[in-house]
Amino acid sequence: MLDALSYDFMQQALAASLLASIACGVIGTLVVVNRLVFLAGGVSHAAYGGVGLAFHYGWPVLPSAIGFSVASSMLMAGVALKRPEKADTAIGVLWAAGMAFGIILIDLTPGYKADLMSFLFGSILAVPLTDLYLMAALDAALLAMVALCHQTLLVxxxxxxxxxxxxxPVRTAHYLVVGMTAVGVVMLIRVVGLVLVMALLTIPPFIAARSARSLPSMMAAATAWSTVFCVGGLALAYRWDVTSGAAIIAVASAGFMAVSGAGALRRAIGRRNPQ
Amino acid sequence: MHMPSSAPGMPGAPHTSHEPVIAVRDLCFAYGDEPVLDHVDLTVERGEFLAVLGPNGGGKTTLLKLLLGLLTPRSGSVTLFDGAPKAALPRIGYVPQYSTARLDFPVTVLDVVLMGLAGTRRGLLGRHWSRDAASIDRAREALEQVGLSGMEKRMVGELSGGQRQRAVVARALMAQPELLLLDEPTASIDPQGSFCFFEFLGTLRGPHTLVVVSHDLSIATSTFSNVAFVNRTLVHSRGAGLTPEMLTMLYGHHEKTCPMGAFISSVSGLFPVLPRMDELPPVATTAPSGSLVSADATPSPAAPSPAAKDA
Incomplete structure (x- = not known):
């Protein structure tokens, strides 16, 4: 098993896992405590509209996707702020519309077809070195931002x-959290795929929240859990030759169920033996 | 416009001076076309404890948000400490409805109380407060004041409803506010707990001016000095006491056979220690027309305002 570590692609996959876990731990914690999971889902799916635009007009993909998803996320964040009762619907509409827009544009583009599957599932085993540097820069920017305004974000x-x-500045802080989510999610989709981003954004923070005593400790614990799931998933993928992204999600979901089950068991025992 | 005449405070009321802390003049507010507050006047003086009662959707919370400057009046004026509400924010301790805070949030009681220091410095970036020994000592003192000594290391989700409410009061006390505004503080507390909580609020009177919004009648047992009834209009009376007329304003007309009607007609017997409203000196009140009505102008209950629709 350990011989796997001698492969370059495996080392880069592990580095990508760690870098993605840091971003997901930080963003995911903010998303979960602000109840923005649905909004994060909407933003990440709508990003496909930006991918479609890029392919159709021959624009660079990453800036187009980031621009498109930041614009749609600001729209969703505005609705969430001004008409909270309508936010659910608005996010659902933008979620579907962005994705359909992207698919239609790609259908209308002659020649090379971008692969929807790679948008959804990414490929953590084939991350180019430049993307690793890009992700390291994203992590550094995220950590700096959160460290600088952590008291505002907390309150x-x-x-x-x-x-x-x-x-x-409540409104600015709200837009900041949503904007960081949009940028972070698009960068991560490129590397690990949409489905894995959503899993890493929600499951590790959920488990971390059970024992964390502060926001920074929740971010650290979420990053640690996320890394554990990635390494476990990669090992499974290597051992049984299954899709790496799906294997990581399988491990994370098993972890989620184990922790929820243990919590329910503990509560049941606590009810039977009150202190 | 008329100015409400000031009446002497209740005998023995602590630290009441005639310096106005809140002055609301001919205030109107509407959400869209829906009028919420209609020509409202209100004066609260330093050291007073004002209970703001009224049905849900009657405009109580809206009034509080106007006092905080979070909403802007359609017409009329709100003055706090002789200035605009926004300028007075550092002198105000606000206790929002507990439902606005997250129960499953990873934060200790100590850190919740320390958040009370936020707002002393503006801006998105940088630190709003420091977590040094002096601040922590001050947070411990605030917790002691609200009866939560030794709880600082608990997680906020581990506290009972009443304890949580005391913790957010401690948070408000951190900024050493002159004016405390509380919005439905007993909404998440069981009935027994809410009696204790209102009694505890009475102990804060003196150094602080208090305004408590509630539709919880157990506030009648606390030591408030004035009552304001808000149901689109505002009727203000100095002195503690609830009468059947006030309750009718709050809850509408009920047949004697209806449980509510029976309760309303028995209420003066329920709280016999409190002076009846008609024994108190008349104080300026407002009616929709803006005319001056004195509070003892009963028997017919003061103009029941058009029933405000539930917000």
């Missing part, structure tokens, strides 16, 4: 009304 995430009454 506005915990109790928005109180933050507003203390004169904190």
């Amino acid at each position: 506005t995430s915990f109790d928005r009304e109180f933050a507003e009454a203390r004169g904190l």
Whole structure:
């Protein structure tokens, strides 16, 4: 098994796992505590519209996808802020519309067809070195941003009304969280695929939240869990020759169920033997 | 416009001076075409404890948000400490409805209380407060003041409803506010707990001016100095006491056979220690027309305002 580590592609896959886990741990924690999971799903799917635009007009893919998803995320964030009761519907519409728009544009483009499957599942085993550097830069920018405004993020995430009454920039903080999510998610999709991004954005923070005592510790624990799932999934993929992204999600889902089950068991025992 | 005449505070009321902390003049507010507050006047003086009662959707929370400057009046003015509400934010301690905070949030009680120091510095970036020994000591003192000593290391989700509410009061106390605004503080507390909570709020009176919005009648047992009834219009009376007339304003007309009607007609017997409203000196109140109505102008209950639709 350990001989796998001697392959270049495996080393790069592990590096990509760690870098993606850091981004997912940080963004995922903010997404989960702000209840923005559905919005993150909408943003990441709508990004396919940007991919379609890029292919149809021959624009560079990454900037187009980021521009498209930041624009659609600001739209969703605005609705979530001003008409919270309509946010669910608006996100659902943009989610579907962005994706359909991308597919139609790619259908209308002659010649090379971008592969929808690689958008959905990515390929963590074939990450070019330049993408690793790009992800390292994204992680550094994210960590710097979160460290700089962590008190604003803490107060506005915990109790928005109180933050507003203390004169904190509640709206700016909301758009910042959504914008960071949009940029981060698009960069990660390129590397590991949409489905894996959604899994790593939600499952590790959920498990981390059960024992974390602060936002930074939740981010650290989510990153650690995410790395464990990635390494476990890659090992499974190597051993049985199955799709790496799906193997990582399988391991993460098993972890999710094990932790939820253990929690339910502990509560049941606690009810039977009250202190 | 008329100015509400000031009446002497209740005998023995602590630290009441005639310096106005809140001055609301002829305030109107609407969401779209739906009028929520109609020609409202209100004066709260330093050291007073104002209970703001009224049905759901009657405009209580809207009034509080106007006081905080989070909403802008259609017409009329809101003055806090002789200035605009936004300028007064550092002097206000706000306790929002608990439902606005997240229960499953990874944060300790100590860190929740420390958040009360936020807002002393503006801006998205940088630190709003420091987590040094002095701040932590101050947070411990605030927790002691609300009866939560030794709880600082608990997670916020481990506290009971009443404890959580005390913790957010401690958070509001961190900024050493002159004015405390509380929105439905007992909404997440069981009835027994809410009696204790209102009693605890009474102990804060003195150094702080308090405004408590509630539709919880157990506030009647606390030591409030004035009552305002908000149901699109506002009727303000100095002195503590609930009368059947006030309850009718709050809950509408009920037949004697209806449980609510029976309750309303028995209420003056329920709280016998409190002075009845008609024994108190009349204080300026407002009616939709803006005319001056004195609070003892009963028996017919003060103009029941058009039933506000549930917000």
